[in-house]
Structures are given as C-alpha cells and as structure tokens.
Amino acid sequence: MTNKHVNAVVIGAGAGGGPVAKELATNGFSVVLFERGGWARYDDHDDDELISQRTTVLGNAFGPNKDKHWRVFVDQRSGKETIVYPHEGGYSNNAACVGSGTVSYGAMAWRFMPQDFRMKSTYGHVEGSTLEDWPITYEDLEPYYEKAEWEIGVSGQDPQNPFVPERKKHLPMPPFAYNREGKMLFEAAKRRGWHPFPIPMLRNSVPYNGRPACYRMRTCVGFACPVNAKCGTHNTVIPVALASGNCELRINCQVAEIMVNDQGKATGIKYFDETGKAQIQTADLVVVSGSATETARLLINSKSKLFPNGAGNNYDWVGRNLQGHAYTGAVGLFGDEIYDDVGPGATVAISDFNHGNEGIVGGGMLANEFFRLPYLFTNQRPPGSPSWGKAHKDYQRSNYKRVASVKGPYQEVPNFEARITVDQKVKDYWGIPVGKLMGARHPLDRKGCGFLADRCEEWLLEAGAYQVWKEVGGGGLSGGQHQAGTCRMGNDKKTSVTNRLGQLHEIDNVFVADGSLMVTNGGFNPALTIMALGFYVGDQIVKQWNGTNLKS
Amino acid sequence: MNLNRRKFIQSLGLATGSLFLFPACGGPAPSNWRFLTDDEAKLVIAIAEQIIPADQDPGATDAGVVNFIDKQLTGFYNNFQENYRKGLAALQEYCTQKRGAKFEELEFDKQTEVLKLMEKNSIEGEYWKENPASRFFRMLRDHSMQGFYGSPRHGGNKDYVSYKMIRIDYPHVIGQNRYAPRCETLNAYAQ
Numbered sequence: 001m002t003n004k005h006v007n008a009v010v011i012g013a014g015a016g017g018g019p020v021a022k023e024l025a026t027n028g029f030s031v032v033l034f035e036r037g038g039w040a041r042y043d044d045h046d047d048d049e050l051i052s053q054r055t056t057v058l059g060n061a062f063g064p065n066k067d068k069h070w071r072v073f074v075d076q077r078s079g080k081e082t083i084v085y086p087h088e089g090g091y092s093n094n095a096a097c098v099g100s101g102t103v104s105y106g107a108m109a110w111r112f113m114p115q116d117f118r119m120k121s122t123y124g125h126v127e128g129s130t131l132e133d134w135p136i137t138y139e140d141l142e143p144y145y146e147k148a149e150w151e152i153g154v155s156g157q158d159p160q161n162p163f164v165p166e167r168k169k170h171l172p173m174p175p176f177a178y179n180r181e182g183k184m185l186f187e188a189a190k191r192r193g194w195h196p197f198p199i200p201m202l203r204n205s206v207p208y209n210g211r212p213a214c215y216r217m218r219t220c221v222g223f224a225c226p227v228n229a230k231c232g233t234h235n236t237v238i239p240v241a242l243a244s245g246n247c248e249l250r251i252n253c254q255v256a257e258i259m260v261n262d263q264g265k266a267t268g269i270k271y272f273d274e275t276g277k278a279q280i281q282t283a284d285l286v287v288v289s290g291s292a293t294e295t296a297r298l299l300i301n302s303k304s305k306l307f308p309n310g311a312g313n314n315y316d317w318v319g320r321n322l323q324g325h326a327y328t329g330a331v332g333l334f335g336d337e338i339y340d341d342v343g344p345g346a347t348v349a350i351s352d353f354n355h356g357n358e359g360i361v362g363g364g365m366l367a368n369e370f371f372r373l374p375y376l377f378t379n380q381r382p383p384g385s386p387s388w389g390k391a392h393k394d395y396q397r398s399n400y401k402r403v404a405s406v407k408g409p410y411q412e413v414p415n416f417e418a419r420i421t422v423d424q425k426v427k428d429y430w431g432i433p434v435g436k437l438m439g440a441r442h443p444l445d446r447k448g449c450g451f452l453a454d455r456c457e458e459w460l461l462e463a464g465a466y467q468v469w470k471e472v473g474g475g476g477l478s479g480g481q482h483q484a485g486t487c488r489m490g491n492d493k494k495t496s497v498t499n500r501l502g503q504l505h506e507i508d509n510v511f512v513a514d515g516s517l518m519v520t521n522g523g524f525n526p527a528l529t530i531m532a533l534g535f536y537v538g539d540q541i542v543k544q545w546n547g548t549n550l551k552s
Numbered sequence: 553m554n555l556n557r558r559k560f561i562q563s564l565g566l567a568t569g570s571l572f573l574f575p576a577c578g579g580p581a582p583s584n585w586r587f588l589t590d591d592e593a594k595l596v597i598a599i600a601e602q603i604i605p606a607d608q609d610p611g612a613t614d615a616g617v618v619n620f621i622d623k624q625l626t627g628f629y630n631n632f633q634e635n636y637r638k639g640l641a642a643l644q645e646y647c648t649q650k651r652g653a654k655f656e657e658l659e660f661d662k663q664t665e666v667l668k669l670m671e672k673n674s675i676e677g678e679y680w681k682e683n684p685a686s687r688f689f690r691m692l693r694d695h696s697m698q699g700f701y702g703s704p705r706h707g708g709n710k711d712y713v714s715y716k717m718i719r720i721d722y723p724h725v726i727g728q729n730r731y732a733p734r735c736e737t738l739n740a741y742a743q
Contacts (some may be wrong), residue, residue: 047703058627400720401719
C-alpha cells in the first residue's frame with residue numbers, strides 16, 4: 001500500500017517542527033509530521049529522578065532507548081572511537097517524543113539579543129573559529145518570537161531587564177513570583193548594581209490557552225508536567241496542526257533518507273514505520289527538524305547522483321559548527337535554610353554580562369539554578385569533600401536546603417571541526433548509518449566561562465554564602481540539549497548550508513527548521529529561538545511557495 | 553518463601569538470559585535474589601552500608617540498596633553483571649587472603665580501609681591489573697547512592713527513608729492544598 005502524496009513532510013515534532021507543521025497545516029498544506037518517538041505521558045515516569053532528563057542513569061524518560069539508538073563518539077585527544085548510548089553523556093541526547101525537549105525542559109523563554117545575530121560584526125574575526133553574523137537580524141525574527149510567545153505561551157515581564165531587546169507586544173502572562181532564594185539573590189544583585197529580573201518562562205503563571213497554572217513543584221525540569229502547565233509544542237501548536245484536518249502525525253517512525261532525483265529535487269522520504277516496515281512518503285517539499293545532530297545525519301545519509309556526500313553537502317558544511325552551551329557558574333553554602341521547595345527553583349536572572357565584557361567574546365545570561373534533586377545532589381560538593389561514608393551523608397542531611405547555585409550558558413565560539421558526521425560502518429537498529437560526534441569547543445570558551453563563573457561567585461558571596469566554589473565550563477565537545485549550528489544559514493552557498501529562509505542552497509524543496517540553522521547559539525537557552533525559527537521558516541513557505549519552488 | 557520467589561521470577565521469564573549467563577560449576581550457587589548469589593548479596597550489603605552508613609537515620613541496609621542493585625542487574629544494568637560477579641569475587645579473595653576474613657566479617661573500620669585502598673587503586677590482586685579497582689568502587693558507590701536517594705519504585709529507598717532524612721515531601725499529591733494558595737499569590741502579583 002502506498003502512502004498518499006502530500007504537500008509537505010515535516011521530520012521531527014519538536015521545538016522547530018511543531019510550529020512549521022502548524023503554520024503549513026493551518027494554511028492549507030497537506031502535511032505528514034514524522035516523529036521517531038511517541039507521546040510522552042507524565043504517568044510513565046512521574047517524579048522519578050533516575051529516569052528523567054536530568055539523571056539518565058536508568059534510561060531516558062523521553063527517549064530514545066538504547067536498544068535501537070546509538071552513536072559513535074570520537075575522543076578528541078586520543079582519537080579513540082566509542083559507541084555511546086542515549087543515556088550516556090557522549091551521545092548528546094535531546095529527546096525523542098512528540099514535543100521533544102519541550103515536554104521536559106526547564107522552559108526558559110529567552111529572546112536572543114540583537115548582538116547575538118551579529119557576532120562577527122560585534123567581536124571581529126576570531127582565530128580558529130567560524131564566528132559569523134546571521135543572514136537575518138533580530139528585527140527579522142521579532143514577529144516570530146511574538147508568535148511563539150503568544151501561541152505557545154510565555155510568562156514574564158521584560159521592562160525590569162534594561163538589556164532586553166525591543167518588543168512590539170508584551171508577554172501574554174505575568175511573571176512568576178520569586179522563591180526564597182530568588183528573593184535573596186534579587187536583593188544581592190541589586191546591591192552589586194546589576195539588573196535582576198524574573199526569568200521568562202514557557203509555563204503558565206496563570207491559566208492560559210485552556211490549561212491550568214503551574215503549581216510550582218520541584219520536579220519540573222527534566223520531567224513532564226503533571227498538571228499540563230508547562231507549554232511545549234506537544235500541547236499547543238501540534239494539537240492545532242492536527243485539529244486543522246490537514247496534518248497527520250506518524251509516531252514511532254524512523255526516517256532514513258530524503259529521496260533526491262537526478263535533477264536534484266527531493267521527491268519524498270524513506271522511513272521505517274512503527275512495525276519496522278520500510279515505507280515511502282512522497283511530498284512536494286521536505287522540512288527537516290530533527291535537531292542539530294539528527295538533521296545533519298539525515299542530510300548526510302541522503303546521497304544521490306548530484307549530492308554524493310549527502311543532500312546539500314557539496315561544500316562539506318553539513319554537520320559542521322556543532323554548538324551547545326558551556327554551562328558555568330558557582331555554588332554557595334548558606335548558614336540559613338534558603339530552600340523553600342517552591343519549584344522548579346530558577347526564578348531570577350541577570351543579563352548584565354551577555355555582551356560588553358572586556359576581553360571576552362560574548363558572554364551569557366546568569367540565573368539561579370533549578371533545584372538539584374537528591375541523587376544529583378550527592379555529587380554536588382565543595383572540592384576535596386568525601387564522596388561517600390558518614391561525612392557525605394551528614395552533608396546531604398545538613399545542607400540539602402542550604403545550597404544555592406547560579407550559573408549560565410556561555411555563548412560558545414563556533415569552530416569548523418566540532419561536528420557531527422556519519423559512521424558508514426556502524427548502523428543503528430534499522431541499518432541506517434549512525435551519527436558520529438567529533439571535535440572540541442574553541443579554547444576561548446574557557447576564558448568566557450571563567451569570567452562568568454567569577455561573576456557567579458561574586459553574586460553568591462554578596463547574597464551571604466559562607467563558602468562558594470566555582471564550576472567552570474568549557475573544554476570537550478559541545479552539543480547536548482542546546483545543540484545547534486550544524487546546518488548554518490548564510491548568504492554564500494560555499495560557507496553555509498541553507499539560505500536566509502532556511503531553504504537548502506542546492507535543493508529548492510528541502511528546508512531546515514530547527515537549531516541547526518543557528519549561526520551562533522546566543523548566551524541563552526535556545527528553545528524560544530528554535531520555535532521562532534520554526535514559525536519563520538513555516539511562514540516563508542506559506543507566503544512564497546508556488547507548488548514547486550519559492551516565488552522569486 | 554525466598555526460594556519460591558526466585559522460582560517465581562524465573563517462571564515469569566523476567567530474568568531470562570541474565571540467570572544463565574554465568575552458570576556456576578557444579579550447580580547454581582544458592583540465592584534468594586534475582587542475579588546475586590546469597591554470598592554476593594552479603595558482600596554488597598556490607599559495601600553499601602559503608603557508602604551510606606546508618607546513624608540517627610537509616611542507612612543503605614535499611615533502605616534496601618542491595619535490592620535496588622540486584623533488581624537493576626537483571627534490568628537496565630544487565631551489562632554490569634560480569635563486573636559485579638568478577639569484581640566481588642576478587643574483592644572477597646583479597647579480604648580472605650590478606651585480611652583473614654570475608655569483607656563483611658571485618659570490623660567496620662577495617663572495611664572502610666579496604667574500600668579506601670580500592671578507591672586509590674592500591675588494592676592487591678591479579679584481577680585489578682586489568683580492571684581498575686577505582687572504577688569498580690565508583691560503580692558500587694554510584695549504584696548505592698542511586699538505591700538510597702532514588703525513587704522507591706526501583707527497589708531501594710524503602711519507605712522514602714532518604715527523602716525523610718533530607719526533609720522533602722514525597723510523593724507529590726497532585727492538586728494538594730499548596731496549589732490554591734500559590735495560585736492566589738500569582739493572581740495578586742498580576743494585579
């Protein structure tokens with residue numbers, strides 16, 4: 001039985017794919033949305049720390065599973081190649097379920113700043129790096145940030161942040177109140193002369209969009225929301241797409257390849273359905289939204305006569321410039337119990353150090369950290385502390401409610417050698433060559449991370465911590481849940497993968513709509529920007545698609 | 553009753569594969585457990601109690617950490633079966649030969665000494681040359697912590713002992729009284 005031809009196939013039902021599917025389907029395109037995972041339910045894992053997005057020692061609550069998915073990780077120093085599974089750090093997992101990471105994320109809702117789109121113009125050429133400006137500006141993306149904020153749902157109040165980029169419309173929901181440690185850190189930041197403000201969140205602070213308000217439990221980041229107050233693509237745009245009648249969602253399907261004909265045009269995709277059977281879905285156009293790792297892998301695996309190295313990869317830029325965030329910060333021990341169990345913990349941020357730091361390229365937003373859960377807390381100790389025994393247990397008992405941490409995502413300096421490629425020798429469960437991760441962060445990241453960690457230390461000491469230690473990020477290969485950059489958008493087909501619309505330079509009817517497009521990754525959690533890019537690419541297609549190509 | 557439990561598990565096919573990977577010579581070693589033998593379990597209990605000893609609050613033994621480890625060894629941790637079987641044997645061999653008694657029979661402080669040697673890779677024994685003792689120790693330490701501080705659904709943290717110790721309420725009761733007052737706070741903030 002052949003599948004009925006459709007206008008568009010969207011691959012990946014996450015932060016990017018959800019908005020694209022919704023934009024296309026509600027504008028009359030017939031769409032099939034593919035997702036390699038299924039629907040995640042809170043009850044499957046509830047508040048179980050050991051199978052969550054925070055601690056994966058007993059597996060990944062939101063997929064994928066280790067029986068069918070693995071990758072190859074190349075150690076940069078030794079060149080040693082290891083097979084890594086989704087619950088292991090080297091795999092660089094995001095998630096595999098409807099909504100992807102937006103089901104279990106901490107849900108910070110950041111707009112990037114105008115400088116984040118113009119990193120090369122702002123900081124100049126950086127040796128050993130591919131730092132570049134985006135081909136679009138903040139102003140180009142602004143209307144789509146607004147769409148994401150209203151259609152998916154964001155709480156917050158920007159004017160308290162003097163560094164916030166200009167917006168045309170306020171946020172739909174009021175900000176969350178600070179918890180006890182948030183209040184304390186707010187006051188401390190004020191005393192330092194900084195500009196603290198409540199973190200914008202893709203969570204309902206009040207009932208919104210037919211779903212209830214958040215009740216502020218501690219097991220939020222890393223878990224699905226038990227009351228459906230967290231806003232992801234799975235409970236907003238994807239249901240809207242499905243309700244339009246134009247979108248079919250096919251879950252538990254693994255897409256193997258984009259079929260490209262001898263004229264260099266995509267004709268559809270090959271995939272394996274829920275039962276493992278090979279299938280074909282033809283379409284007028286294909287949108288890839290599989291995350292920075294899986295999108296690049298799929299393009300590279302899509303070989304054809306005109307593209308022997310993979311779709312859109314004739315200049316070897318697919319999979320390059322893999323970025324994530326070098327998290328960096330400090331932890332403080334307090335005499336008083338500062339923990340009030342008003343979750344998820346992160347409530348206050350500063351944007352004072354995103355840009356304009358002397359001697360540093362970029363910077364990052366700093367915020368108080370989500371609550372550390374009991375098992376993860378066993379590993380959070382001042383340097384030199386015992387890692388087991390009576391003293392370790394004493395610390396756990398005495399200090400669980402006396403610790404606060406502030407940290408932030410340093411905007412990494414991209415480099416060409418940090419990449420995902422494909423290992424032809426290693427195949428996954430379906431026989432598809434797996435992704436292979438290699439390279440390392442740019443050495444400058446260490447310096448930026450050190451600078452930010454110093455600010456975090458200062459903040460905690462000001463707040464009254466009697467002991468503070470830094471956890472400085474950088475080094476190693478990046479990626480992880482904030483993975484980005486592997487199908488960079490740009491104006492030159494020799495130094496980028498897609499044009500400014502997210503369309504492959506070399507294949508007119510293949511688009512990318514996820515974090516892969518991002519030239520640089522901002523000093524912020526990227527989810528809202530990926531959603532905005534999804535709306536942006538979707539809108540370009542809706543406005544300009546003439547059936548076979550974009551109107552020129 | 554315990555013997556029946558093992559048979560029961562076998563009959564369900566829950567542990568198939570794992571139970572037959574390491575057939576002991578001359579018939580299976582006695583066991584009330586899923587993967588561990590009774591002797592291995594005694595050793596694991598003693599090690600876990602070193603990692604999280606009982607004091608004014610319950611320790612690893614009370615929390616059923618060994619049950620967590622044994623359960624995971626026939627589940628998500630089945631790839632660690634060989635590490636456990638051989639590592640535990642090597643540790644016990646060291647204790648009986650160099651310390652004159654099984655690990656669990658040594659005084660508490662002597663046990664601590666042995667584990668510290670393992671942690672520093674300073675324990676003697678042929679097995680440890682190829683398999684660093686520090687790695688084996690870290691695995692036991694991490695698995696014990698998981699059994700003690702993780703969710704009871706995995707076989708450890710019996711009666712939420714660790715959550716009681718650090719004074720956090722579990723399990724959450726959805727829609728409990730905290731929901732309403734916090735909503736009001738938010739509404740007040742909004743106005």
